[in-house]
Amino acid sequence: MNESRADTPKAGKNALQLRDPDHPSALSRRDFLAATAGALGVGLWPQGGRVLTHPSMEPAGASLIRPLRQEPFDCGPSALAGRVERGVPGLEPQRPWPGRWQRLTPLDRQQGILTPNGLCFTHAPSGIPELDARAHRLSIQGLVQRPLLLSLAELARMPAVRRPYFLECAANGACSPSCEIPDMTVAESHGRIHCCMYTGVPLRLLLERAGVDPRARWMVARGADGDQRACALPLTACLEEGILAFAQNGKALCAEQGYPLRLVLPGLPGCFWVKWLRELELCERPPAGALPASIDMDEWPAVASPPLMAVKSVITFPAPGSVLDRPGPYPVRGFAWSGRGRILKVELSADGGRSWHAARLVEPILPKCLTRFEAMWEWDGRPAVLISRALDESGALQPTLHELHAVDKGLGFRCHNGQQPWLVDRLGQVRALSQLEI
Ligand SMILES: Nc1nc2c(c(=O)[nH]1)N[C@H]1C(S)=C(S)[C@@H](COP(=O)(O)O)O[C@H]1N2
Ligand SMILES: [Mo]
Numbered sequence: 001m002n003e004s005r006a007d008t009p010k011a012g013k014n015a016l017q018l019r020d021p022d023h024p025s026a027l028s029r030r031d032f033l034a035a036t037a038g039a040l041g042v043g044l045w046p047q048g049g050r051v052l053t054h055p056s057m058e059p060a061g062a063s064l065i066r067p068l069r070q071e072p073f074d075c076g077p078s079a080l081a082g083r084v085e086r087g088v089p090g091l092e093p094q095r096p097w098p099g100r101w102q103r104l105t106p107l108d109r110q111q112g113i114l115t116p117n118g119l120c121f122t123h124a125p126s127g128i129p130e131l132d133a134r135a136h137r138l139s140i141q142g143l144v145q146r147p148l149l150l151s152l153a154e155l156a157r158m159p160a161v162r163r164p165y166f167l168e169c170a171a172n173g174a175c176s177p178s179c180e181i182p183d184m185t186v187a188e189s190h191g192r193i194h195c196c197m198y199t200g201v202p203l204r205l206l207l208e209r210a211g212v213d214p215r216a217r218w219m220v221a222r223g224a225d226g227d228q229r230a231c232a233l234p235l236t237a238c239l240e241e242g243i244l245a246f247a248q249n250g251k252a253l254c255a256e257q258g259y260p261l262r263l264v265l266p267g268l269p270g271c272f273w274v275k276w277l278r279e280l281e282l283c284e285r286p287p288a289g290a291l292p293a294s295i296d297m298d299e300w301p302a303v304a305s306p307p308l309m310a311v312k313s314v315i316t317f318p319a320p321g322s323v324l325d326r327p328g329p330y331p332v333r334g335f336a337w338s339g340r341g342r343i344l345k346v347e348l349s350a351d352g353g354r355s356w357h358a359a360r361l362v363e364p365i366l367p368k369c370l371t372r373f374e375a376m377w378e379w380d381g382r383p384a385v386l387i388s389r390a391l392d393e394s395g396a397l398q399p400t401l402h403e404l405h406a407v408d409k410g411l412g413f414r415c416h417n418g419q420q421p422w423l424v425d426r427l428g429q430v431r432a433l434s435q436l437e438i
Contacts, residue, residue, distance in 0.1 A: 103256075104191030107335065108316045113370045114164060115194035117249050122256040123169060123192075126226045129276050133252075133260035138244070142220075142281035145211030152246060152260050158201045161243060163266075165368050166195040166337045168309050170269040173416055184432050186319035189420065193337070195370040196248045196257075198264045203242030207282075216282035220290050221263055221274040231274050232286030233265070237306055241266045244277065266368045267308045267339030309339030310417040311398050313346055313373070313390035324428030327381035332359070333374045338392035342366065345391040346373040352385035352421065353400065359388070367393075384424045385433060 105121040122128075133152050140148040172192035212235075219238060220230045243264040246253060253259040258275025265272050313336035318324055332350075336343045342365055347356040362372035373388070389398040401418040421433040 104187050105194050106187050107191050107193070107314070108186050108319055108321060110316075110335075113195055113335075113364070113366070113372055114249060115196055115370075117196075117251055117254050117257075120194040120196065120248075120254065120257055121169070121192050123270065124225065124256060124275075128255050129225045130255070131224060131260055131276060136224075136260050136278070138261060138278060138280070140206060140210045140280045140282075142283050143213035143216035144207075144282055145213065146209070148206070148210050150206075155201050155244065155246060155261070158205060160199055161202055162197060162199045163243070164195060164197045164366060165264060165266040166193055166309075166370050167264075167270045167273055168193040168312075168337070168339075170271060170309075173312065173314065173418070173420065183320070185321040186314060186316055187321075189320075189432060190314045190316075192270070193370070195337075197250065198243055198245040199247035199250075200243040200245030200261075200264065203244060203263075204239050206244065207239070212282060215284050218283050218286045220279075220281040220283060220286060221272075221277060222279040222281075223258070223274045224276040224278045230281075230287065230290040231272060232290035233268075233272055233306065235282065237268065238263075238265050238272075268306050269309055272306060307339075309337070311338035311340065311343070311390050311392040311394075311396045312336065312417040313343075313388040313398055314420050315348075315386055315388050315422055318386065318424055318430045319422055320430050320432050322430055324379055324424060324430075326428070327379050329376050329378050331374050332377045332386060332388075333372070334388050335370045336361075336373055336388070336390035337368070337370050338390065338394070338396070339368060340392050340394040340396065341368065342393045343371040343390055344393050346371075347389050347391075348373075348375055348377075349387045349389075350377055350384045353387050353419070356389070379424065379428075381426070383426055385421050386424060387419050387421045389419050 103122045105115055106119060110119070136152060138148075138150045138155070140150070169192035173190050217235055218232050219235050220232050222230045243266075245258075245262050245264045246260055248254060248257055253262060258273075258277065261277045263272070263274045263277050313334060315332060315334040317333045318330060319334075324330060332348055334346075336346045343361065346359045346361060348359050349356050357375065359373040359375040362374060365371050377386075389400075391397045398417055398419055404416065404418045422430050423433045424430050
């Protein structure tokens with residue numbers, strides 16, 4: 001963890017100094033605290049023998065103390081803390097993703113690995129159906145021995161599993177060489193991902209109950225949102241870990257996330273996780289027009305074997321939207337994830353990818369979940385290019401845009417997992433950089 005500049009001859013002035021924020025051995029503890037406190041704008045106490053009164057130790061005005069709320073509420077920290085809301089992508093025509101139907105996860109504000117209900121990005125081009133859970137039924141039919149029609153009460157009586165997983169839209173991190181959005185924030189570029197704890201019935205259990213005909217190769221899932229397109233999946237791709245989920249982070253699913261029932265397919269692109277699920281049909285080959293919701297077949301002809309979301313990471317601080325107000329030590333933080341399992345390692349560069357240093361991974365590190373990383377970085381006030389790259393347990397390393405471009409010249413938005421460089425300019429302002437620029 002304590003690699004120094006001397007170990008990396010190519011490292012420039014802005015090389016990351018690896019100082020674990022919890023074990024600041026490179027500096028004396030006092031220097032470190034003073035520097036960090038300065039950078040974070042907080043006072044140290046006590047200072048030079050003088051006792052400083054923390055402003056918040058003043059008695060709170062009576063108006064700031066309120067009785068325990070009786071009505072149901074979503075537990076916010078305080079009325080004074082301000083609300084964190086899901087972002088709305090811009091509606092300008094040059095922006096690649098129409099914004100009307102999407103809300104984005106404020107990834108830069110997310111502290112832990114779970115995305116709270118209400119802050120999850122939402123894809124709902126056909127609108128959000130208001131469904132009555134008591135009347136809702138799931139049918140399992142087609143090539144099965146015993147077709148089933150299940151109520152939620154029946155599902156809830158079956159043995160449930162409870163697991164956290166990330167869901168990433170195949171369009172997340174859309175920053176191809178041809179599509180550069182200079183004023184894009186990190187939530188706009190990378191906010192099509194969330195990570196929630198799901199409770200539900202393993203798909204395998206239900207299919208066993210229905211008795212799968214050996215001829216069945218595909219599963220077609222249909223939602224109740226008026227999106228007439230069905231979503232076809234090779235049966236093998238969803239049997240392993242698929243869940244029919246009815247709860248998200250310990251509560252009923254949000255309406256936006258598919259209340260009362262959604263398909264959870266860990267590692268697979270978000271488009272396969274059908275929401276407002278009402279039908280599973282097993283068949284030999286998918287019916288014509290059965291596409292993953294919102295997927296354009298021209299862009300994705302290889303649906304026969306849906307790709308697992310490849311290893312990826314992004315720095316959420318410093319990131320577009322944040323400003324570094326003076327040179328000094330800063331924490332560099334972000335998230336890494338992979339549809340192929342756990343994150344093994346995240347490396348950071350502050351010199352555009354010339355030198356790399358391992359970041360600290362923050363526990364818990366779970367398969368197919370967001371994983372938090374951080375490292376302390378000493379900004380010397382000169383322009384710097386920050387990049388993160390992740391390695392997963394399958395041995396895959398997050399590629400550069402150059403590498404992706406070499407494989408696929410027409411690099412589109414789908415499942416693009418390229419490294420994302422952020423440029424910190426002299427003023428401490430941060431903006432997105434296409435990696436083909438560096
Ligand atoms: N019924 C239904 N399910 C759907 C979709 C949809 O439009 N209708 N969109 C899919 C796409 S493209 C994505 S990325 C994910 C988004 O899940 P979220 O809205 O929970 O973020 O849902 C998928 N499931
Ligand atoms: Mo999506």
